[in-house]
Amino acid sequence: MENKNLELTEGEWAIIQVVWEKEPCIVPTIQEELQARKNWHYSTVKTLMDRMVEKGLLTTERIRNLILYRSAITKVQAQKGEIMRAVKRAFDGALTPMMQFMLDEHKLSQKQLAELESLIKKKRSKAAARKKR
DSSP states (O other): OOOOOOOOOHHHHHHHHHHHOOOOOOHHHHHHHHHHHHOOHHHHHHHHHHHHHHHEEEEEETTEEEEEEEEEEEEHHHHHHHHHHHHHHTTTTOOOHHHHHHHHHSOOOHHHHHHHHHHHHHHHHHHHHHHHH
């Protein structure tokens, strides 16, 4: 799937997470897994999965009478879309206020702060190297 921001619904998230664990899989496998959490019937899961195929989130392979489903997106692609959607909604797309909010609202250990600082330093180094090219 092309590298665009994906916006999955809550139901799509529930399904894709099970698909990632079980793929390739069939609808009853997903429905059984989600039955306890969502109380979804077969027809609900089948409809959602067919829509996910249309959206390019899942792929299918037919083997005789069996339809196998696989993810068409990675976990990172889905997470990126979800984070960017939240940033867009809550912070008008601005990353700095979002980071400030996260730092203010969460108690971080010294180790976590050091890890964040390390990530920022790596990002700066990469940006500087690209700029030199």
